[in-house]
Amino acid sequence: MTPPPAATHAQPLRSEAPMTARSEAALPPAAAGEPQTRNRGRLKLPPLEPRIAIAVFAAAMAALPLIPGVPVFAITLIGNIGLAALVALGLVLLTGVGGMTSFGQAAFCGFGAYTTAVLSTTYGWSPWATLPVALLVSGSAAVVLGLLTVRLSGHFLPLGTLAWGISLYYLFGTLDILGRHDGISGIPPFSIAGHDLIDPRTVHYLIWGLVIGAAILTMHLLDSRVGRAIRALRRGQLAGESFGIDAARMKLIVFVYAALLAGLSGWLYAHVTRTVTQTPFGINAGIEYLFMAVLGGAGQIFGAVVGAGLVTVLKEALQRVLPQVFGHGVQLEAVVFGILLVGLLQVAREGVWPHIAALWPARGRPVPPDAPALARRSASAAPAEKLLALDGAVKKYGGLTAVNAVSFAVGRGEIVALIGPNGAGKSTTFNLITGVTRLTTGAVRFEGMDIAGAPPQEIARLGIARTFQHVKLNPEMSVLENVALGAHLRGHAGVLSSMLRLDRRDEARLLAEARRQIERVGLAEHMLKPAGSLALGQQRVVEIARALALDPVLLLLDEPAAGLRHKEKEALAALLRSLRAQGMSVLLVEHDMGFVMGLTDHIVVLDFGTKIAEGPPAAIKTNPQVLEAYLGGVA
Amino acid sequence: MDSTILLFLLQDGITNGAVYALLGIAIVLIFAVTRVIFIPQGELVAFGALTYALLEAGRLPGTVWLTAAFGALAFAFDLAASLSTGIDARKLARSAGFNLALPAALLAVTHEVAGAGFGPGVHILVTLALVTPLGPYIYRVAFQPIASASILALLITAVGVHLALVGLGLVFFGAEGVRAPSLSELTLELGPLLVSGQSLVIYAVTLLAIGALWFFFERALWGKALKATAVNRLGARLVGIRTTFAGALAFGLAALVGALSGILIAPVTTIYYDTGFLIGLKGFVAAIVGALASYPLTAVAALAVGIVEAFSSFVASDLKEVIVFMLIIPVLVWRSLTQPHVEEED
Numbered sequence: 010m011t012p013p014p015a016a017t018h019a020q021p022l023r024s025e026a027p028m029t030a031r032s033e034a035a036l037p038p039a040a041a042g043e044p045q046t047r048n049r050g051r052l053k054l055p056p057l058e059p060r061i062a063i064a065v066f067a068a069a070m071a072a073l074p075l076i077p078g079v080p081v082f083a084i085t086l087i088g089n090i091g092l093a094a095l096v097a098l099g100l101v102l103l104t105g106v107g108g109m110t111s112f113g114q115a116a117f118c119g120f121g122a123y124t125t126a127v128l129s130t131t132y133g134w135s136p137w138a139t140l141p142v143a144l145l146v147s148g149s150a151a152v153v154l155g156l157l158t159v160r161l162s163g164h165f166l167p168l169g170t171l172a173w174g175i176s177l178y179y180l181f182g183t184l185d186i187l188g189r190h191d192g193i194s195g196i197p198p199f200s201i202a203g204h205d206l207i208d209p210r211t212v213h214y215l216i217w218g219l220v221i222g223a224a225i226l227t228m229h230l231l232d233s234r235v236g237r238a239i240r241a242l243r244r245g246q247l248a249g250e251s252f253g254i255d256a257a258r259m260k261l262i263v264f265v266y267a268a269l270l271a272g273l274s275g276w277l278y279a280h281v282t283r284t285v286t287q288t289p290f291g292i293n294a295g296i297e298y299l300f301m302a303v304l305g306g307a308g309q310i311f312g313a314v315v316g317a318g319l320v321t322v323l324k325e326a327l328q329r330v331l332p333q334v335f336g337h338g339v340q341l342e343a344v345v346f347g348i349l350l351v352g353l354l355q356v357a358r359e360g361v362w363p364h365i366a367a368l369w370p371a372r373g374r375p376v377p378p379d380a381p382a383l384a385r386r387s388a389s390a391a392p393a394e395k396l397l398a399l400d401g402a403v404k405k406y407g408g409l410t411a412v413n414a415v416s417f418a419v420g421r422g423e424i425v426a427l428i429g430p431n432g433a434g435k436s437t438t439f440n441l442i443t444g445v446t447r448l449t450t451g452a453v454r455f456e457g458m459d460i461a462g463a464p465p466q467e468i469a470r471l472g473i474a475r476t477f478q479h480v481k482l483n484p485e486m487s488v489l490e491n492v493a494l495g496a497h498l499r500g501h502a503g504v505l506s507s508m509l510r511l512d513r514r515d516e517a518r519l520l521a522e523a524r525r526q527i528e529r530v531g532l533a534e535h536m537l538k539p540a541g542s543l544a545l546g547q548q549r550v551v552e553i554a555r556a557l558a559l560d561p562v563l564l565l566l567d568e569p570a571a572g573l574r575h576k577e578k579e580a581l582a583a584l585l586r587s588l589r590a591q592g593m594s595v596l597l598v599e600h601d602m603g604f605v606m607g608l609t610d611h612i613v614v615l616d617f618g619t620k621i622a623e624g625p626p627a628a629i630k631t632n633p634q635v636l637e638a639y640l641g642g643v644a
Numbered sequence: 645m646d647s648t649i650l651l652f653l654l655q656d657g658i659t660n661g662a663v664y665a666l667l668g669i670a671i672v673l674i675f676a677v678t679r680v681i682f683i684p685q686g687e688l689v690a691f692g693a694l695t696y697a698l699l700e701a702g703r704l705p706g707t708v709w710l711t712a713a714f715g716a717l718a719f720a721f722d723l724a725a726s727l728s729t730g731i732d733a734r735k736l737a738r739s740a741g742f743n744l745a746l747p748a749a750l751l752a753v754t755h756e757v758a759g760a761g762f763g764p765g766v767h768i769l770v771t772l773a774l775v776t777p778l779g780p781y782i783y784r785v786a787f788q789p790i791a792s793a794s795i796l797a798l799l800i801t802a803v804g805v806h807l808a809l810v811g812l813g814l815v816f817f818g819a820e821g822v823r824a825p826s827l828s829e830l831t832l833e834l835g836p837l838l839v840s841g842q843s844l845v846i847y848a849v850t851l852l853a854i855g856a857l858w859f860f861f862e863r864a865l866w867g868k869a870l871k872a873t874a875v876n877r878l879g880a881r882l883v884g885i886r887t888t889f890a891g892a893l894a895f896g897l898a899a900l901v902g903a904l905s906g907i908l909i910a911p912v913t914t915i916y917y918d919t920g921f922l923i924g925l926k927g928f929v930a931a932i933v934g935a936l937a938s939y940p941l942t943a944v945a946a947l948a949v950g951i952v953e954a955f956s957s958f959v960a961s962d963l964k965e966v967i968v969f970m971l972i973i974p975v976l977v978w979r980s981l982t983q984p985h986v987e988e989e990d
Binding site: 173177179183341347354 | 786809814965976
């Protein structure tokens with residue numbers, strides 16, 4: 010049974026493709042998602058480049074304090090929005106893009122704030138000098154907590170953040186060096202050349218300069234090789250790992266990145282308010298930050314600013330109004346926030362930003378230009394006789410033996426099919442070869458090397474690429490980006506070079522390679538559409554293009570022809586033949602016997618986990634045991 | 645630390661641990677049936693404690709209004725749903741009965757009972773009757789509309805409900821703390837140890853409640869229906885189990901257990917409107933040890949949490965909460981080692 014495409018599943022927090030130059034543009038009007046349709050016929054503003062949008066926003070922020078008549082409290086409030094936006098930006102990346110939820114971000118603010126508070130009061134450091142230390146402390150705390158928690162599945166992570174969020178809050182209020190419950194006061198303000206930045210109007214520039222800078226760096230990061238890997242995370246790790254992405258490492262990177270932004274916000278906060286107590290770093294603050302990210306639209310960089318703005322202003326308004334109505338307003342804003350949060354998840358889970366973004370028309374993005382080809386894999390020095398060999402492979406699940414002493418081999422330049430009735434152990438065999446499941450006993454040799462027990466990332470590195478029986482694409486990312494993910498191991502740009510845009514040549518070559526593979530499988534016209542908008546059969550072909558982008562030696566295809574029409578099957582067969590002619594080996598699982606018989610060199614038949622026959626197609630067609638297994642007895 | 649202190653701390657820890665066990669089990673119950681990680685379980689405990697303590701003090705607890713307000717809200721949701729799908733008079737009448745008439749009746753009864761000099765028995769019954777319907781009402785309003793959403797969305801909703809309930813606690817109960825008189829004045833002398841009657845009541849009720857839940861899930865048809873819902877919502881619906889009803893039932897049971905826990909701890913410690921959160925989270929630590937799935941493991945872990953808490957409050961009282969919540973880190977590490985990442989297809 011084929012599950013419905015992932016795109017129709019309810020999503021935790023709907024992540025439209027993040028607001029980066031590429032992915033926003035990758036949505037053609039026809040598939041631009043709900044908000045667009047809802048706004049059809051309404052106000053449309055002229056097209057806007059994100060770059061220009063940011064420049065306009067920055068100019069407006071710069072002009073704000075200069076406008077006469079803008080009250081100081083408004084500037085202070087906007088400063089608070091900036092401080093919150095930094096934290097929310099980290100959460101957008103963590104939750105909306107990376108699929109991890111944290112209620113504990115406020116604790117990382119605390120690390121930043123307390124570090125600079127102690128250093129600048131007790132030890133007399135300049136606020137500027139404490140920044141690296143503040144970041145180091147928040148970052149180190151994030152590495153420790155992250156190493157412990159990011160490997161956790163789904164909901165255990167947010168629960169973990171809740172627990173250490175509370176724990177650290179109490180710790181802040183307990184330690185003598187942090188002033189216990191009284192906190193630390195008398196923190197020096199920022200100063201430039203002997204001039205103190207005490208006026209909110211001057212410190213405004215520092216705050217928003219950092220917010221806008223962080224937003225730009227984050228945008229760059231998402232629109233890169235590393236960014237694709239991060240965005241692929243939230244749709245499950247298996248696909249990414251099968252193309253060499255170290256999911257745990259990527260998660261840790263995002264986790265630390267978010268913590269650093271929170272630490273930066275805490276550092277600013279300490280020198281802006283000049284007092285630090287435990288209260289703003291508690292779990293309620295952590296919940297508020299998450300609320301901002303959800304309200305703005307998790308996954309949306311500008312959503313962080315919008316969410317921070319709405320929540321901060323609302324909180325301020327409630328704190329003014331509620332006490333007048335009820336006499337005591339201490340916790341009442343929590344009631345309003347709580348109800349809003351519940352309501353938001355019921356009626357507008359995608360948040361506010363997509364609705365704002367829908368005011369501008371989606372822009373078409375050009376197909377990536379040609380770029381120098383990526384380096385190909387060098388042929389192995391001493392070619393073993395067989396490329397891939399299974400030797401007595403056994404996989405037991407408790408008492409059930411899914412794969413029982415299966416041995417077969419795939420030669421160079423050979424197409425081998427693995428067939429058998431449902432439940433015969435074909436997909437399990439695939440998972441044993443690709444390192445998804447571990448062998449109970451037996452061996453898997455690739456180019457003469459034992460690869461049993463190696464993780465999927467390592468196996469991808471060796472040149473084994475695969476597709477999945479249940480399509481594992483990121484439906485919101487474009488076909489191009491999904492395929493580019495396959496070439497992940499052939500690029501080199503890291504986090505820093507991506508943020509600083511030093512990765513453009515590397516990136517252009519990756520995208521050009523993805524484009525070539527898409528053209529090769531005949532999906533050029535769909536290149537810029539979200540992968541989820543394609544028919545299921547086409548999505549399978551996208552997976553093949555992604556596998557080809559790895560530059561594999563061996564291609565493992567799990568039911569590649571399922572859902573394809575006759576013509577498409579013929580095209581696929583032709584493609585596989587041409588790959589074989591170029592020396593590639595293919596192992597495929599397939600139920601379409603016409604497809605298998607006409608294409609393959611060798612067929613291995615499994616039934617109930619045991620190999621019952623193997624040989625050339627003609628011999629298999631007449632093998633009585635095979636007929637027995639398929640038809641339940643020779644007629 | 646001599647053996648008397650040791651024994652005393654142990655007893656103290658087990659007493660608190662028993663209450664955490666009740667909470668942990670309620671949390672596992674709700675998660676198993678609805679996939680909701682019910683952060684506000686602690687608030688139900690606080691509401692139970694405050695209601696009981698106020699009744700014992702001869703005052704009308706704010707719970708009557710809170711329950712009525714939530715009931716009205718739940719009815720409004722039913723009404724709105726009914727308006728959009730076509731009015732079903734029988735369904736609406738049933739909804740009005742449960743969501744409007746019940747809280748009204750409770751209000752009337754409580755009004756009569758409050759200050760009329762009844763004993764703890766009546767007050768306990770009234771408290772349970774007042775707090776239990778909050779469970780289904782909360783489910784109807786906050787969770788039923790997004791019952792099929794991801795665990796994450798449900799969790800964030802639960803956090804929203806927590807925020808709202810704490811705030812409402814302040815509105816309906818005020819900021820002052822209350823403490824109820826002990827349920828039993830009895831004191832047993834066991835060697836060097838003085839065991840209070842209150843602790844014995846707590847042990848007995850916890851054991852009874854766990855036994856009743858076990859019976860319900862393993863022996864009663866309704867309980868089996870809940871279990872089926874937990875395993876597969878769609879499958880349960882296909883065989884005729886109403887998952888909405890199962891959700892409401894699970895929340896009702898959890899609220900009942902919460903109210904019961906509140907009554908048990910009201911004489912042990914002073915309860916404020918926001919005390920519940922920390923108590924509930926300790927139940928969570930236990931529930932996570934039990935992987936949100938195992939009732940016995942959760943109960944044992946809850947006792948351990950209680951004992952660690954008792955000892956850390958003796959050794960380093962300032963760091964009590966820090967230690968208790970940091971407990972979860974090694975637990976999570978252990979979980980991540982024993983339970984490799986499972987792809988969540990939702």
